[in-house]
Amino acid sequence: MPGHFITFEGGEGAGKSTQIARLKVYLESLGKPVLVTREPGGSPGAEKIRALLLSGEVKDLGPRGEAMLFAAARADHIDTTIKPALERGAWVLCDRYADSTRVYQGEAGVDTDYLKLLETAAVAGVRPELTVLIDIPADIGLKRVARRSQTDDSGGPDRFEGEALNVHERRRRLFIDLAREEAFRFAVVDGTKDPEYVATAIRKAVSDRFASELNIADDIHAATRKGTR
Numbered sequence: 001m002p003g004h005f006i007t008f009e010g011g012e013g014a015g016k017s018t019q020i021a022r023l024k025v026y027l028e029s030l031g032k033p034v035l036v037t038r039e040p041g042g043s044p045g046a047e048k049i050r051a052l053l054l055s056g057e058v059k060d061l062g063p064r065g066e067a068m069l070f071a072a073a074r075a076d077h078i079d080t081t082i083k084p085a086l087e088r089g090a091w092v093l094c095d096r097y098a099d100s101t102r103v104y105q106g107e108a109g110v111d112t113d114y115l116k117l118l119e120t121a122a123v124a125g126v127r128p129e130l131t132v133l134i135d136i137p138a139d140i141g142l143k144r145v146a147r148r149s150q151t152d153d154s155g156g157p158d159r160f161e162g163e164a165l166n167v168h169e170r171r172r173r174l175f176i177d178l179a180r181e182e183a184f185r186f187a188v189v190d191g192t193k194d195p196e197y198v199a200t201a202i203r204k205a206v207s208d209r210f211a212s213e214l215n216i217a218d219d220i221h222a223a224t225r226k227g228t229r
């Protein structure tokens, strides 16, 4: 497909939404068409499932049942939003994707092979070329989220935010393990640094991964030629 697919992962309050907005501005400044989307959700059907999942209304299904709903939402999101955008040539920036299911439902005890089956069925071959993991200690991220909910109307913590600190810490560890196992597609950035620093680290990861698509190699060569003249 002519477009490019970048996903953002990390715990609550790591800075995913903040950094996606910044990367969008950067890519658009290079003349690239960008689509920002999120999971669970990102399409009308999947947003309905998001509301069920995050309200805790379907918590009684248990982690396996919830994992199925995440997969159903993902399949719809891909079919109706992500794939068409990639076919149009857009750069798709997705706030959470299949790695979040591996981590959250994996932490909740769902069997890894079962999660793999669901993932394979849901993603239908649409996998990120780059995954940015914004890593942050759970307590720092949760404090940011608590501060944010005092200043906006997002309400209290959702079904997944509201869990014990040790659960959030285990998720952090699982994200890091995943990034090590699939290092070929991951860039891990330190989310405790200031937003400008994090944005620069992410731009560098994107430039490294997509040098030819962004014509960055040409620019560097041009700069080198200039410097030696």
Ligand SMILES: Nc1ncnc2c1ncn2[C@@H]1O[C@H](COP(=O)(O)OP(=O)(O)OP(=O)(O)O)[C@@H](O)[C@H]1O
Pocket (backbone or CB within 6 Å): 010, 011, 012, 013, 014, 015, 016, 017, 018, 019, 144, 145, 147, 148, 191, 192, 193, 194, 195, 196, 198
């Ligand atoms: N590098 C940073 N340093 C300090 N504060 C930050 C940083 N990045 C984001 N914030 C602030 O922390 C809060 C959480 O950031 P943001 O909403 O981008 O995180 P998120 O990963 O999208 O969170 P969620 O998991 O809840 O969607 C916001 O109020 C944001 O302004």
Ligand SMILES: [Mg+2]
Pocket (backbone or CB within 6 Å): 016, 017, 018, 095
């Ligand atoms: Mg967010």
